[in-house]
Amino acid sequence: DAGITQSPRYKITETGRQVTLMCHQTWSHSYMFWYRQDLGHGLRLIYYSAAADITDKGEVPDGYVVSRSKTENFPLTLESATRSQTSVYFCASSESKPTYGYTFGSGTRLTVV
């Protein structure tokens, strides 16, 4: 299916465990982004990538790791999950022209217990 897909949609994990959230887009967009959405904070940028093998920190990168070996995939890893990382995570992609908006995935709701 064309578009941007995130998996899983829901995840419950224990404190201290490593968990990876997946993001896949079929448009070959250059840019990909990870956001977290929390009540009262809106959307906060965790990491972004301008192209394969190019990643950079956003506003709240601590505790997260990303990689982008292929243009279409941009996984987000929580190395040792904490309760403060309970959130809804959104992946987005965009063409390289800076006038374009982002297209968002449907999100992953992560609960850390």
Next chain:
Amino acid sequence: GQQLNQSPQSMFIQEGEDVSMNCTSSSIFNTWLWYKQDPGEGPVLLIALYKAGELTSNGRLTAQFGITRKDSFLNISASIPSDVGIYFCAGRRGGATNKLIFGTGTLLAVQP
């Protein structure tokens, strides 16, 4: 990190009413975007604005790029129940980066 000031935080209105919301920044932006997020889904782009003073419509939605380039406005006319959701503004400052800065969102509830 910077976020845009979006107001109001929430609105509870009757079906058929008009809605206005706005977004302000201390910095100049060269692109303003408005997104809507339905419950349980990701934000979806509604309107994009690229020039100061620009007024753009999408059905019952109208958005404006403020003359000062530090603000933007979204109006929804004759609201209907499916307008329920969270509306986000987003701005881009320019240069080579493609990073957007998002507002904190306006929660809209429409009573039939």
